[in-house]
Amino acid sequence: MLTFIVRRIAYSIPVLLLASLLVFVFVHATSDPLAKYAQSRDLTLKARQGLAQGIYEQPCRTFITGSPPQQAMTCTKAPVLKQYWYWLSHFLKGKMGNSFVTGRAVSSDLKSSFGNTLQLIIWGVLISALLAISIGVLSAVRQYSLPDYIFTGLSFVGLSMPTFWFGLIAIDLFSNRLSTLLHVHYPIFYSLGLHSTHARGFFPAFFDYARHLALPVATLTVQIVASWSRYERSSMLDVMSADYIRTATAKGLTRRRVIFRHGLRNALIPLVTVMALDIGGLFGGLVVTEQIFSIHGMGALFLQDLGNGDTQALLPWLMVTAVFVVLFNLLADVLYGVLDPRIRLS
């Protein structure tokens, strides 16, 4: 198992290196960092020169020219591969530089955005997994029953509903109308950010946090629970018709034990793999949800950096999300091996 994991990690390294090269080349081909660099007048010259390292062969020279006299610069760009190497060697050491636009450290923005997105993902995935497994098992064990039809219908609604639409409807209903209905002057569920500033103490703060999280997490859950529950239903149906389920029943086990120990344990193997793959994509994939609920997460950060043409900030963003996709791919493989002894031992 350990050698399997080590080998699998070793395979991921060239994948990530290739990804970093492509990301770097494409970002540089589509946007000109110099344009933003030159415009950001609020930065000191020193800061600009610091930023410029790696992109330019030499520190830029400034001079005064024209009438009225103005400050101007000349710079010579390094070849792309050289820039890439400079950037990569710093990135690997955790040095991501400063934003071209805000001048803040890229890593600190990234860190806080990542933290916010991570909260959404953790809660969303936890709730979705619980719901999807329960719904999937129930639907499979009582195939063609009323609950099965209801959940099938709901999952199709969930699958076909655009995220922004659900998010906006949720805000309108639970943030606005619910308060009107209850004659209160504050929203029951918030639709902005993750915290209020006024909540003090552990329980009030947690309660406040939950009121902020409820709607964005619900929006995220609706997106993923529909497909996961369908997946779990079909894999459970598959498993429950297997011979070993009949054997388990023939041993005299209770129905519950047959379903949960023998059925669910096997039906989880493919589901866990799919979940891991999906979660990997969520780190950079919550753009719409975060935008609607004004959460400063990875998606919002991406839109901001893209709008600013801030390549210095975009590159690490792209790399971090890529790393998570690859990491969760790896996790999917490892989990498959852990859950299925036939893979583990061969």
Add this chain to the structure above:
Amino acid sequence: MAQDLKAENPHEVGLPPLDPIRAGEPLLSVRDLRVSFKTDDGILKAVDGVSYDVYPNEVLGIVGESGSGKSVSSLAIMGLLPKSAQVTGEIVFRGQDLLHMDEKDRRKLRGGRLAMVFQDALAALNPVFTVGDQIGEAIAAHQPKMSKQAKRKLTMDLLDLVGIPNPAARVDQYPHEFSGGMRQRAMIAMSIANEPDVLIADEPTTALDVTIQAQVLEVLERIQDRTNSAIVLITHDLGVVAGVADRVLVMYAGRAVETSVVDEIFYHPRHPYTIGLMASLPRLDAAGAREERLYRIKGQPPSLIFLPSGCPFHPRCEFADMPAPCGTIRPDLELVDHTYGRHMVACHRRHDMADVDHSELHADVGAELETVEDAAAVSPAEATALEQLSTPAEEEE
């Protein structure tokens, strides 16, 4: 006074009240068992009025071609049929009517007093749990108070009993690490974990090669000696039946067509279908055996949805009295011989059939002859008769 053959297992709790096991009294009685499935084409009668008894300590062989309802009738006894199956009739096990028992009581019997071995052991064992875990679970289901160590010890003893070498290492392996023969033995070990009174073995050796087959059958006999259980052995293979069964039930199209003690079935078969089966056996003792050509039963098994009128075997029967009664009246199982082993046959011409010597069918019906070399080209109907000739490849380590 009759003596009880088997003491109750003191660890087994909460069983419904069962009659004591006595010699000469059936352990399991099946009466007019019918199982039907609704299909798109109509109602499929998989089992159509089967009755038989299983006595303590005996091996009852059930034979019949593919689709004759052997598995479905056993699954009905175990209560393992899908909900889509309509089951009627009576299944009485030690005085308890299984079909009218509540599910909880039935579950307590299942895997405890009544156990089943399935045909395809690889598919029948859960791939994600170790063999020892699965056997231990079968024990725990019926003897919940047994300590962990005792359970593990018993599991290893069972593996040893069924002839798995080095049980201490094997117990923690997964089914896919076992060879085909060992899996089947593990399956058997699991089914006998609670020393069942009746063990139904559904083609336990079909997927195995001849030497492993013999070993597995030997395991079954050993188990019977030790646990005094009755075994219902379902098989295509008449050789297996001849070797281990005490009595035989021949099934055709969901019905029992003949039953008696094994020697009667082999030496004095009365039903034309049974006679055909016997005639299709290769006989090495006969003169000129090398040139021997095998008899085959002509035609295909009937559709279970649109059964032929009268005797369901009549379209394939050499001896049919057509049109009446064979084409009009369905024959019931009738006693033909009291003296030796309650020989019962469902055939209108049962009394005429006593004079037919099945060994002469080889020469009689030249048009129906089939050489052994043509085995690859036979239809499914003939495959049954030829089954014992083609040994599926299966390696044992």
